[in-house]
Amino acid sequence: MKWFSSRKGRVAFLSVVLAGSECVALAQSTGGFEDEVSYLNDIRPVIENFCASCHSGDDPEGEMLLTSYELARKQVERGELLERINDHDDPMPEDGLMPKHMRRLFAIWAETGFIDRGKEKPVRRSEYQEFSPPEITPVDVSREGFELLEALQGHWVGPMTLMGQKYDWMAFDYRAIAPSHVHGIFEAGTIGNLFTSFFVTEFKGRKTIMARNGGVLNGIYRTSYFVLTDVRKTWRGTRYKLVDAFGGDGIMWMELTFSGDRLEFNSYTSRLGLTAPKRHMAFNAQRKRPELAVAAARSVGFPRNVVDFSMPDPMPVPTWVSEYPQTSQTYIAHDEGRGLSLVQLGTEAQDPRLASQMPHLSTLSVSIERNAFTAGKPLHIYLSQKAITDSSGKLITRGGYVREELIDTLLLYPELNGRTDSFTFTYLHPGDYFLTVVADMDTDGYPSPGDITHPATRISVRPETRESVTVDNLNVRN
Ligand code: HEC
Structure with missing residues (x-):
């Protein structure tokens, strides 16, 4: 059994967020x-x-x-x-x-x-001056498309192709966080995170579904807004298309096709208009363990076809538009070592929706005490539905690897570099988790013989709280 097919998974996954720095090159590259x-x-x-x-x-x-x-x-x-x-x-x-x-x-x-x-250099706008945004016609979810939110719920597990690279195993945990809002996040640890949330809103006077997609990569904050423009039955299932809320599908779009418990999630980007759009991500997933999403739905009164919040009309103009012509409804801010919070970065980027306005979600800060053995080693932090270690703190394995049925219960799995001892999960679904920290002694990117672990800790995250936990017993050698 192979874990994520390589450590590149971590790096490449985050490239989804890369649009963050793209606008920087817009002007220069047109010179x-x-x-x-x-x-x-x-x-x-x-x-x-x-x-x-x-x-x-x-x-x-x-x-x-x-x-x-x-x-x-x-x-x-x-x-x-x-x-x-x-x-x-x-x-x-x-x-x-x-x-x-x-x-x-x-x-x-x-x-x-x-x-x-x-x-x-004077900023050149030649190629991009020509960009005229298309007319975007949102799907009216009072008539059709609302069931997208219901279909999305679940822990989606499966292989992913990202920028031409294949990863055997990826997981997204989508759960309701309000009566008409579903959210999922990928935490990548030291380098950042990536989330997508889907919600009912009013856009250009019509009740529709929008997606907010983005995160932080290497200190660059980015969120992009997409609008549902098409719902259709195909032979593969029901397909939902969401396009860039400014540039439409000439800039970027995502397509989700559901058939029973299967999801094909494809995204297409153009690097904010620098290239023609091409497929960026293909996620072929199977819904596992729906019970987490079912419990979340119950606790927030999901689903109700009501507006979660209204989008400002017009949406705020991104700050980068003072230097480059607008191609996308993407908000960007650079931390540049200032150590700003998500809310501060979002405010600076003029993002109409801030991390603090995401309902129901919590944060969890994990601090790890290192010892002489684990000093300087990369750490993996796992939040899972089942414990991946036994009561003595050893990984539960088969053939040297953590058992597949346990891996499939992983919900979040960030990685910290050797110099980092703490990590905060943002936008975290409330609920019960097992927390396991693995010191990756041979730096092979997954839990394996020789790595140092501890007995998995049970944690319970209540809605809209800031929890913290310290792991001070990372000392069991596998
Ligand atoms: C998605 C990840 C990814 C991106 C983006 C990427 N590279 Fe690479 N690059 C790799 C990997 C993996 C290797 C090692 C394997 C190989 O050589 O194909 C590599 C190797 C290289 C090498 C060979 C290094 C050597 O000495 O053997 C060069 C040169 C290089 N990259 C240049 C670039 C440049 C320039 C860019 C941007 C224009 C770039 N790469 C973007 C992943 C990437």
């Missing part, structure tokens, strides 16, 4: 080639957009960092970088070549002597 190309104006924004999700942090892919002028220059001088960004068969980024004009920037940068800090 003409007659101008000088510099690291600060041209190269760094492209790297932040297209490479940093994998080539940054403590454990970069290919053991290659691209996070400074010197590092980027070194890779270009070696030649490998120019080769790979132009290699159709083995491209970088892995999900496909960047637009040609962006690839050329690297070659010009090399040819013109690796300029570090260029002249201030």
Whole structure:
């Protein structure tokens, strides 16, 4: 049995959130080639957009960092970088070549002597000035489509393809948090998180369903708003399409097809209009353990086809629109090491909905006391429905791996780097969980022989609370 097929799962998953830095490159990337190309104006924004999700942090892919002028220059001088960004068969980024004009920037940068800090450039809007948003016609959920919220409920488990990479196992736990609001989140630990919530709202005077999708990646806050525009029966099941609330399906959209307990969840993005939209994520999931969602529905009076909250009309203009033309209803803020809270970042981004306004959800802070053995080791934190360790604190395994039927009860599974000792789960569904921390001694990315664990701790999270727990017994060697 294989866990997430590789540690890349963690990094690549978060790339869903990458749109956060995309707008940075909008203006620069549209620059003409007659101008000088510099690291600060041209190269760094492209790297932040297209490479940093994998080539940054403590454990970069290919053991290659691209996070400074010197590092980027070194890779270009070696030649490998120019080769790979132009290699159709083995491209970088892995999900496909960047637009040609962006690839050329690297070659010009090399040819013109690796300029570090260029002249201030006037913002160019050429390509994007042309963007005229489409007319978006929301589905009127008084007539059809409301059942999307009911269909969504459940712990969805299955394989995912993300940006061309396959992961054997992913899970999303969707539960009601208000009479007409369903929410799910993926916590990735030190680098961030990713959530999507679906709710009934009023958009352009019509009662419809919108989705709020986003999270935090490497200190960049992003939320994007989508509107339900199509419901149809296909031979695969009932399909719901939600498109970018500003740019429509020319910018990004998601499609959810339900058939009984099966869900196909596909998303398509264009990096805020930099490229033509292409498939970004495909999640093929099976509904497991509906009882969590059933209990949540009961406790919040779900489902009722009523407006959860009204969207401001018009929606606030994202702050980045002062520099770049608007293509998307996406709100972005950069923490830049200031240590701001989600609410502060959301406020700065002008996000019309803040973390603090999400009903019913709680936070849980976990602090871990490390000892001489676990010092500096990556930690995995598991919130599961069943205990994954026995009463002595050892992993319950078969053939060296945690038993599959226990893995399938994992609800959240963030990972912390070796220098981090605490973590706060945000937007957490209230309920009962088992908490297990695993010190990943061989850094293979999953619980395995040699790793250090502790007896799973039972925790009960009540609605709209801030809980905290300390794990001070991480000392059982498997
Ligand atoms: C989704 C993750 C991902 C993204 C995004 C990504 N890479 Fe990579 N990159 C990898 C992985 C995995 C490897 C190692 C395996 C391989 O070489 O294919 C790698 C390897 C490389 C290598 C070879 C390193 C060596 O010395 O062997 C280069 C060069 C490279 N990437 C450049 C880039 C550039 C430039 C970008 C952005 C334009 C980028 N990558 C974006 C995942 C990624």
